Amino acid sequence: MSAKWNRPQTWLLFALFVLFAALSVFPFYSLLLASFKPSKELLRFGLNIRLQPELLSFHNYSFIFSSGAEKYLIWYKNSLIVTVIYTVFCMLLSSMVGYGLAMYRFRGRNIIFLFVLLVMMVPVEIIMLPLYKQMIAMNLINTFSGVILPFVVSPLPIFFFRQYAAGLPKDFMDAGRIDGCSEYGIFFKIFVPLMTPAFGAMIIVQALASWNSFVWPLIVLNSGEKLTLPIGLSSLVTPYGNNYDILIAGSVLAIVPIMIVFIFFQRYFVSGLTVGGVKG
Amino acid sequence: MKKLLYNQRVAPYVFVLPFVLSLAIFFVYPVISTFIMSFQEVLPGQTHFIGLDNYRNLWDDSFYTALWNSSRYTFWTILVLIPLPLVLAVFLNSKLMKWSAFFRSTLFLPALTSVVVAGIVFRLVFGSLDNSVMNTFRHAFGLETMNWLGSSASGMLVLVILATWRYLGINIIYFMSALQSIPSELYESASIDGANTWNKFWRITLPLLKPISIYVITISIYGGYSMFTESFILWSGNHSPNDIGLTMIGLLYRSGIEKNELGLGSAIGMILLLLTMVLNVVQLRLFGLFKKED
Numbered sequence: 001m002s003a004k005w006n007r008p009q010t011w012l013l014f015a016l017f018v019l020f021a022a023l024s025v026f027p028f029y030s031l032l033l034a035s036f037k038p039s040k041e042l043l044r045f046g047l048n049i050r051l052q053p054e055l056l057s058f059h060n061y062s063f064i065f066s067s068g069a070e071k072y073l074i075w076y077k078n079s080l081i082v083t084v085i086y087t088v089f090c091m092l093l094s095s096m097v098g099y100g101l102a103m104y105r106f107r108g109r110n111i112i113f114l115f116v117l118l119v120m121m122v123p124v125e126i127i128m129l130p131l132y133k134q135m136i137a138m139n140l141i142n143t144f145s146g147v148i149l150p151f152v153v154s155p156l157p158i159f160f161f162r163q164y165a166a167g168l169p170k171d172f173m174d175a176g177r178i179d180g181c182s183e184y185g186i187f188f189k190i191f192v193p194l195m196t197p198a199f200g201a202m203i204i205v206q207a208l209a210s211w212n213s214f215v216w217p218l219i220v221l222n223s224g225e226k227l228t229l230p231i232g233l234s235s236l237v238t239p240y241g242n243n244y245d246i247l248i249a250g251s252v253l254a255i256v257p258i259m260i261v262f263i264f265f266q267r268y269f270v271s272g273l274t275v276g277g278v279k280g
Numbered sequence: 281m282k283k284l285l286y287n288q289r290v291a292p293y294v295f296v297l298p299f300v301l302s303l304a305i306f307f308v309y310p311v312i313s314t315f316i317m318s319f320q321e322v323l324p325g326q327t328h329f330i331g332l333d334n335y336r337n338l339w340d341d342s343f344y345t346a347l348w349n350s351s352r353y354t355f356w357t358i359l360v361l362i363p364l365p366l367v368l369a370v371f372l373n374s375k376l377m378k379w380s381a382f383f384r385s386t387l388f389l390p391a392l393t394s395v396v397v398a399g400i401v402f403r404l405v406f407g408s409l410d411n412s413v414m415n416t417f418r419h420a421f422g423l424e425t426m427n428w429l430g431s432s433a434s435g436m437l438v439l440v441i442l443a444t445w446r447y448l449g450i451n452i453i454y455f456m457s458a459l460q461s462i463p464s465e466l467y468e469s470a471s472i473d474g475a476n477t478w479n480k481f482w483r484i485t486l487p488l489l490k491p492i493s494i495y496v497i498t499i500s501i502y503g504g505y506s507m508f509t510e511s512f513i514l515w516s517g518n519h520s521p522n523d524i525g526l527t528m529i530g531l532l533y534r535s536g537i538e539k540n541e542l543g544l545g546s547a548i549g550m551i552l553l554l555l556t557m558v559l560n561v562v563q564l565r566l567f568g569l570f571k572k573e574d
Contacts, residue, residue: 025386048416
């Protein structure tokens with residue numbers, strides 16, 4: 001499979017992709033550069049892509065960790081809490097449902113699976129008004145539970161776990177029963193370990209989705225103490241000039257953990273994000 | 281109790297219970313309630329049926345603007361984000377390609393950012409000041425400084441560029457995963473029959489990419505009509521000058537949450553639901569998914 005450098009087509013293709021890669025990375029470079037420039041400069045002159053070494057400093061970063069930017073650290077902490085709780089429960093519940101749908105034949109199975117597919121196809125935003133009303137009725141406005149609960153049993157991971165479990169040998173269930181495992185023991189002790197790759201893919205995709213989610217938290221959360229990172233950052237963007245001190249460096253710090261995870265677990269991203277696209 | 285844990289008839293229902301509960305409370309109930317609310321005037325303490333009034337009242341200027349913006353955005357994102365990643369995926373998959381995995385990962389990086397952060401970056405890059413990145417590029421070509429987000433057309437351009445930046449890598453991965461499932465024997469036997477690269481692309485690759493293309497178009501329609509955050513960040517909130525950044529979801533948010541007219545907002549939601557379903561059925565028909573050929 002290894003290509004040789006001696007063909008002009010190889011050089012042309014390579015050049016083309018260097019261009020596309022540069023375009024992909026350019027916004028990251030811009031953001032990083034802006035995070036080292038004084039906010040006054042950005043406000044007055046806009047972002048200049050020239051390096052201007054005399055302007056660069058760590059001031060924005062040290063400001064974020066000072067007492068003046070306390071709210072940023074609170075948002076960061078909130079996002080971490082929401083992401084962790086959401087991901088843990090999403091994994092537990094969706095893997096259970098996916099496993100149940102794949103491994104047992106029971107009355108109502110097909111109709112439930114049909115609903116999984118249906119929920120996947122309706123844009124969430126369309127039902128956000130009645131869902132908002134529902135949150136008011138359940139007293140969940142401005143709580144993390146309100147952000148997490150409606151979407152914690154999510155159709156996409158259910159679909160993914162169902163497809164994955166369907167490929168595992170059912171004989172293990174009988175073997176477990178003979179060894180005296182309960183039905184739930186079979187799931188937790190035998191199948192959960194077997195589904196490790198599926199968990200890897202889904203943990204990454206769902207944690208990313210939760211870390212980055214915007215529309216629903218924007219509706220549910222309304223006080224500064226409870227805001228998650230994307231909502232907090234967006235509150236710094238106003239028509240009357242932006243609070244660049246926190247905004248830019250804060251955006252960089254929001255991306256960094258994701259980049260680190262991506263570098264180590266790349267293949268899980270790929271298999272997780274192409275769910276549904278690949279024929280099962 | 282112990283017996284229950286070993287009961288094979290009860291177990292499946294226990295496993296699917298979380299989904300059934302969540303479906304009932306957070307999907308079926310809200311969908312039905314959207315449908316009902318769309319025929320109601322919802323006021324605190326008193327809610328009454330007003331028939332089709334919400335559906336009659338929603339056809340105002342901002343509705344047409346939102347519909348036009350969302351439709352244009354969906355149209356352009358599909359026009360760019362299907363052919364471009366398809367061709368790039370074919371290139372990345374080609375035997376002539378060097379560093380394929382590296383480029384695939386690099387083009388994928390933008391998908392990791394939240395739309396909020398992406399919007400913040402694009403506000404800087406497409407800033408209206410003389411020194412803003414894209415304006416300095418314009419100066420290099422002898423053009424004047426422009427306010428990118430000041431007009432409907434250039435604002436749409438920024439939105440489409442942002443979408444291309446963010447989703448190109450994901451779509452490439454979709455097309456690549458489909459390409460890798462095409463058996464290489466097909467190409468080998470075509471070569472024996474004397475087909476050139478061009479013929480192989482049109483006669484083998486493209487037809488076999490049809491299912492994945494349909495899938496990508498479907499999610500693009502979904503994504504296009506539910507776009508909201510991008511414009512919310514670019515125009516710093518839901519109120520852009522002359523509503524040049526207003527989308528369908530933006531309108532739904534405005535009437536339902538900002539103005540608290542839940543009835544009208546629900547009617548907008550129902551129209552949007554209908555629209556995306558009709559578009560999807562039409563495109564599935566056009567691409568012959570309902571036909572029973574082959």
